[in-house]
Amino acid sequence: MDAAQESPQAFSIESETGLVGPLRPVRSKRRRRRRVRSMSRRFLWVLLALALSACAPSKDPVARGAARFTSLGCVTCHRVGERGGGQAGPDLTTVGLRQSAAWLDLWLKDPAAWKPGTTMLNFKLKDDVRADLVAYLQSLKGDAYRVKRPWDTTAVKADPLKRGEMIYNRAGCVACHGDRGRGGFPNNNVIGNAVPGLKHARDGFSVPELKERILLGRRPEPADPAGPPPLVAMPAWKDFLTEDEIDALVTYLHSLAPPKADDWAE
Structure with a gap:
């Protein structure tokens, strides 16, 4: 009997199909598959963590307001710098220079109460949403036009x-x-x-x-x-x-x- 035949780990195994194959390569393949599955799970956890962090609300009211400005469709009627381009409402690039936070809050709460007949819709915003929008609008002090006018x-x-x-x-x-x-x-x-x-x-x-x-x-x-x-x-x-x-x-x-x-x- 040669050395390969004497080693237990070198013995062949018979599969359910009746085919015979070496034991060591089968174990190696199984280990590789386990490693791949483990790495895949870790990768998926990393992706999930990144996705959750991206979905988490910002702690900055200006950033939240900017996001709400987009999601509510304000850019349909207004523009900020070259963003948007709507002509129905005024350009808001400098609104933070022109209007106070108190006025902006009143306006967003009920535009028609300040200006009857206005085309500005009343979005019936919740207090926290309105506060975020006011913070964002107050931050618009013409920076988008300071470099390129x-x-x-x-x-x-x-x-x-x-x-x-x-x-x-x-x-x-x-x-x-x-x-x-x-x-x-x-x-x-x-x-x-x-x-x-x-x-x-x-x-x-x-x-x-x-x-x-x-x-x-x-x-x-x-x-x-x-x-x-x-x-x-x-x-x-x-x-x-x-x-x-x-x-x-x-x-x-x-x-x-x-x-x-x-x-x-x-």
């Missing part, structure tokens, strides 16, 4: 009037002062109960005066000193708009004045 293309910069109009619309002036400066956006505890229009800015302000108002902003005087302060105020744009951008904006605002023969009550 839509009104800085060569073609637009060549036309100050066109550039000023784009700044008026994309920086958010239109949200409070209305299309082409018509005004009418509601405000509380102010004379006229609305943000003033700008169609006659040329007659009320010289170029230096208008530039100063844009640079420094202004809080409106309360109609009733004993009442609550107005929630909508003119923001200071000195840290966002450059001097040449303000010049273009003033050029556009002065162009809004109707001919002298037109009725001022328009």
Whole structure:
């Protein structure tokens, strides 16, 4: 009997099919299969852990608000920088510069209560959802436009009037002062109960005066000193708009004045 025949581990085994094969390779294959199954299970656990961590809500209200802004479809009507592109609502890239958290909360709670007839839907948001959205909107202070501004293309910069109009619309002036400066956006505890229009800015302000108002902003005087302060105020744009951008904006605002023969009550 040779050495292979003397070794018990070298004996062949007979399978159920009657075929004969060596014992050692069968055991080796079984060990490999066990290792593969073990590694596969560990890999699946890692994938599951990663998936669960990705699904876990963020602790940052701004991040949660950004996610809700997308999931609720806000980008359908609004834009933030180059994200979105809806034209139904105002550009929100600078809304954190323009509106307070208190006003944003009131607006999201019931848009029509602040502005009857608004096209903004009442989503009947839960308090925590609304709070996250307010945190996100308050964080939007024009950062998306600080590097690349839509009104800085060569073609637009060549036309100050066109550039000023784009700044008026994309920086958010239109949200409070209305299309082409018509005004009418509601405000509380102010004379006229609305943000003033700008169609006659040329007659009320010289170029230096208008530039100063844009640079420094202004809080409106309360109609009733004993009442609550107005929630909508003119923001200071000195840290966002450059001097040449303000010049273009003033050029556009002065162009809004109707001919002298037109009725001022328009």
